Amino acid sequence: MTFSDEVKKTFITFYGTFVDTPEFGSLRIRKDTAVGVCMDVSIPDKFGKIQFIVEDCKDPLKITLQYDSSLIEENIQIVVHSTNYDNHINTFFFPGFIDTHIHASQYPNCGILGNDSTLLDWLNKYTFPTEAALSHLPYAEKVYDKVVSRTLANGTTTATYFTTIDLEASKIMAKTCVMHGQRALIGKVCMDSNSPDYYIETCKESVSSLVEFVDYIENELCEPLIQPIVTPRFAPSCSRNLMEKIGNLAKDKSLHIQTHLSENFNEINWVKELFPECESYTDVYNKYGLLNHRTILAHSIHLTAEEIDLIKLKQSGIAHCPISNTSLTSGECPIKQMYTDGIEKIGLGTDVSAGYSCSILESAKAAFSVSRHLAIKKENQDAKLSVNECLYLATMGGAKVLDMEKQIGSFEIGKSFDCQEIDLRSPTSTIDIFEWQVPTLSGTKPKITQLNKLEAFDINDVISKWFFNADDRNVVKVWVNGHNVKN
Ligand SMILES: O=c1[nH]c(=O)c2nc[nH]c2[nH]1
Numbered sequence: 383m384t385f386s387d388e389v390k391k392t393f394i395t396f397y398g399t400f401v402d403t404p405e406f407g408s409l410r411i412r413k414d415t416a417v418g419v420c421m422d423v424s425i426p427d428k429f430g431k432i433q434f435i436v437e438d439c440k441d442p443l444k445i446t447l448q449y450d451s452s453l454i455e456e457n458i459q460i461v462v463h464s465t466n467y468d469n470h471i472n473t474f475f476f477p478g479f480i481d482t483h484i485h486a487s488q489y490p491n492c493g494i495l496g497n498d499s500t501l502l503d504w505l506n507k508y509t510f511p512t513e514a515a516l517s518h519l520p521y522a523e524k525v526y527d528k529v530v531s532r533t534l535a536n537g538t539t540t541a542t543y544f545t546t547i548d549l550e551a552s553k554i555m556a557k558t559c560v561m562h563g564q565r566a567l568i569g570k571v572c573m574d575s576n577s578p579d580y581y582i583e584t585c586k587e588s589v590s591s592l593v594e595f596v597d598y599i600e601n602e603l604c605e606p607l608i609q610p611i612v613t614p615r616f617a618p619s620c621s622r623n624l625m626e627k628i629g630n631l632a633k634d635k636s637l638h639i640q641t642h643l644s645e646n647f648n649e650i651n652w653v654k655e656l657f658p659e660c661e662s663y664t665d666v667y668n669k670y671g672l673l674n675h676r677t678i679l680a681h682s683i684h685l686t687a688e689e690i691d692l693i694k695l696k697q698s699g700i701a702h703c704p705i706s707n708t709s710l711t712s713g714e715c716p717i718k719q720m721y722t723d724g725i726e727k728i729g730l731g732t733d734v735s736a737g738y739s740c741s742i743l744e745s746a747k748a749a750f751s752v753s754r755h756l757a758i759k760k761e762n763q764d765a766k767l768s769v770n771e772c773l774y775l776a777t778m779g780g781a782k783v784l785d786m787e788k789q790i791g792s793f794e795i796g797k798s799f800d801c802q803e804i805d806l807r808s809p810t811s812t813i814d815i816f817e818w819q820v821p822t823l824s825g826t827k828p829k830i831t832q833l834n835k836l837e838a839f840d841i842n843d844v845i846s847k848w849f850f851n852a853d854d855r856n857v858v859k860v861w862v863n864g865h866n867v868k869n
């Protein structure tokens with residue numbers, strides 16, 4: 383079926399097993415479930431959104447016609463799992479992943495780190511030259527096209543991107559996301575201080591190109607899935623004047639803000655030297671108008687108790703980027719402790735290219751591992767994140783960080799249908815799961831006496847297999863706002 387076939391339908395009902403994590407640590411499984419999505423462009427308030435969820439449903443078409451008797455059968459599409467596994471749970475719908483921190487412009491360096499690098503020398507040696515090269519627009523086109531298709535292929539339906547300081551290249555990124563159908567917040571990077579002469583703007587240039595970028599997205603592109611995000615790179619590369627000006631713009635237009643915070647000890651000391659008037663790194667952003675409930679703070683590893691309190695007070699969100707933090711030897715962010723301290727807006731970021739993978743599932747596995755290392759180091763089992771908690775960070779946690787928890791992150795009536803279909807036995811899958819391990823939808827156990835001593839696997843085990851053993855080969859389809867964007 384093609385994209386154009388699909389949009390002719392005014393209603394789609396998805397039918398099968400739905401798995402999501404509505405609360406931190408919970409795993410919700412709804413079998414034989416029909417999820418109805420309005421695809422009628424003449425009703426913009428409902429378009430792409432879930433209209434009903436019916437569990438234990440035997441006939442999804444009948445349920446759809448019961449929901450709205452004015453619908454006619456030709457306009458309804460029923461989408462069932464791509465492969466029928468004879469009543470065994472091998473395939474399920476899961477909310478699309480949310481990447482709360484990724485540098486689209488660094489994608490050419492994904493997998494290139496430099497063994498000896500830590501943050502500040504890595505920026506100068508690898509990152510700034512790579513970003514600056516994208517002012518050559520044909521390069522920008524290629525790189526942005528690849529990173530968006532690659533993240534979608536890995537099940538990322540929403541991403542919060544950094545581009546570069548270049549306005550025209552940033553517009554290309556916005557157009558690319560529209561073309562691929564990905565939901566995205568896109569930030570033209572602002573930096574007017576302490577940066578190489580080949581990759582820096584004046585404060586005036588930075589503000590005016592940001593204003594033009596916001597205007598372009600809001601008034602020319604006009605695509606509801608795409609939002610601009612105010613993006614001061616990090617405190618060392620921004621003057622006080624620049625931070626205040628773009629903070630005011632964010633406030634006036636209710637825009638999101640993203641930046642980096644407290645990633646590495648040399649960086650933290652540098653911020654102390656540059657901003658002696660501020661109490662802490664976090665206080666720099668607060669003092670210059672950048673800290674609020676729509677601010678996304680990447681890393682935030684080495685925070686003091688006062689900084690945690692300030693972030694809580696301002697209700698800002700944290701993008702946990704465990705692959706990056708390990709790769710650049712920046713540190714281990716104590717996510718479980720943050721929850722205990724009352725910070726609940728925490729999501730995951732791939733942080734390509736300090737992170738070597740653009741898969742949020744890989745980041746979720748890394749979050750699991752980093753939390754175990756913290757538990758070993760601190761001799762405290764409470765530091766451990768569970769599989770379900772990591773999956774929450776990858777979906778609902780990310781939605782909260784983006785202040786979009788009413789729109790995305792789980793399957794609820796009124797939310798957009800952003801979804802990935804997972805198939806543990808897709809043709810190219812490398813997951814080995816044996817037939818006696820797979821529970822049936824009705825929960826019956828295999829009738830083999832030798833297996834009586836085996837604990838029967840349940841769907842939690844299946845989800846665990848997926849979490850640890852899967853990759854993009856198990857993402858068979860992806861939808862954003864009801865549109866099939868990956869087949
Ligand atoms: O991981 C990071 N990646 C970056 O590009 C960057 N810039 C400032 N601080 C940063 N940290």
Ligand SMILES: [Zn+2]
Nearest residue numbers: 485642680733
């Ligand atoms: Zn980053």
